[in-house]
Amino acid sequence: MPVLKIEALTKSFGPNIAVNKVTFAVEKPAMIGIIGRSGAGKSTLLRMLNRLTDASSGRIVFEGRDVSALKGAEKRAWQSQCAMIFQQFNLVPRMDVVSNVLHGTLNRRSTLATMFNLFPDSDIHRAIEILDRLGIAEHAPKRAEALSGGQQQRVAIARALMQDPKIILADEPIASLDPMNAQIVMDTLRRIHEEDGRMVIANLHTLDTARRYCDRVIGMLAGRVVFDGTPEQLTTGVARDIYGADASFSEESTSTAIETLDRERLRAIHAAEAAI
Ligand SMILES: Nc1ncnc2c1ncn2[C@@H]1O[C@H](COP(=O)(O)OP(=O)(O)OP(=O)(O)O)[C@@H](O)[C@H]1O
Numbered sequence: 001m002p003v004l005k006i007e008a009l010t011k012s013f014g015p016n017i018a019v020n021k022v023t024f025a026v027e028k029p030a031m032i033g034i035i036g037r038s039g040a041g042k043s044t045l046l047r048m049l050n051r052l053t054d055a056s057s058g059r060i061v062f063e064g065r066d067v068s069a070l071k072g073a074e075k076r077a078w079q080s081q082c083a084m085i086f087q088q089f090n091l092v093p094r095m096d097v098v099s100n101v102l103h104g105t106l107n108r109r110s111t112l113a114t115m116f117n118l119f120p121d122s123d124i125h126r127a128i129e130i131l132d133r134l135g136i137a138e139h140a141p142k143r144a145e146a147l148s149g150g151q152q153q154r155v156a157i158a159r160a161l162m163q164d165p166k167i168i169l170a171d172e173p174i175a176s177l178d179p180m181n182a183q184i185v186m187d188t189l190r191r192i193h194e195e196d197g198r199m200v201i202a203n204l205h206t207l208d209t210a211r212r213y214c215d216r217v218i219g220m221l222a223g224r225v226v227f228d229g230t231p232e233q234l235t236t237g238v239a240r241d242i243y244g245a246d247a248s249f250s251e252e253s254t255s256t257a258i259e260t261l262d263r264e265r266l267r268a269i270h271a272a273e274a275a276i
């Protein structure tokens with residue numbers, strides 16, 4: 001039985017069909033990249049998976065259970081099992097890093113405890129452990145806004161991990177980052193997938209990132225899945241079909257240039273960061 005089954009998932013906004021009968025199954029937790037030009041329906045698909053948006057039709061079946069019709073507490077429980085990460089991090093800028101991470105437990109906390117920022121010690125310890133695992137524990141007391149973009153995205157990942165999710169949904173997690181930070185964040189997501197066995201589904205705006213980090217790539221065009229295969233099968237010709245055969249397409253324009261980063265330099269920067 002597949003872990004996740006998406007069956008003819010469709011979302012219409014008036015006459016516009018944003019996601020059109022998308023169907024795929026994930027046999028075992030994998031790292032999946034979703035690519036496609038702007039407006040292809042990538043974000044809408046992720047938002048439906050997380051139930052931020054209701055589907056117009058179709059089903060989402062996770063571990064044999066239809067999660068597309070859940071309501072109330074059951075819907076919230078599903079939402080905490082598939083944590084979302086966004087391009088703009090969505091942290092509370094003036095709040096400290098640990099509190100931002102602790103907000104990942106909001107789904108199971110009472111309103112009153114949340115209002116007064118009352119978190120059990122065990123949660124605080126766990127938050128710091130997660131920050132430590134992601135290499136940013138030393139920033140725990142700082143305001144989120146004082147961190148670099150790459151560090152803020154790692155805080156957002158830590159907040160997601162606080163929910164102990166089975167799936168991490170990432171909507172263009174590196175689109176606002178420079179190549180070095182993009183690499184750190186993608187390495188982090190890959191590690192979480194490999195070490196914890198969590199499924200990662202990431203919308204990615206660049207081909208090279210999808211090829212390099214994902215086990216499987218799904219290409220969308222005008223709401224439909226037009227490619228579903230391995231990075232090796234994602235040739236330049238296939239990519240041209242996904243992005244449309246317009247003259248503006250080139251490998252370069254869809255590249256983050258992560259490849260060009262020098263590993264040694266990156267290690268030096270990691271070491272310097274850890275020493276602060
Ligand atoms: N809330 C909404 N109301 C109306 N139309 C919407 C809404 N959200 C998305 N759409 C439309 O649905 C289509 C798919 O949008 P979506 O944001 O999913 O694309 P995307 O692949 O994520 O694009 P991008 O790469 O620019 O983020 C677009 O035509 C968009 O205009």
Ligand SMILES: [Mg+2]
Nearest residue numbers: 042043044203
């Ligand atoms: Mg989008």
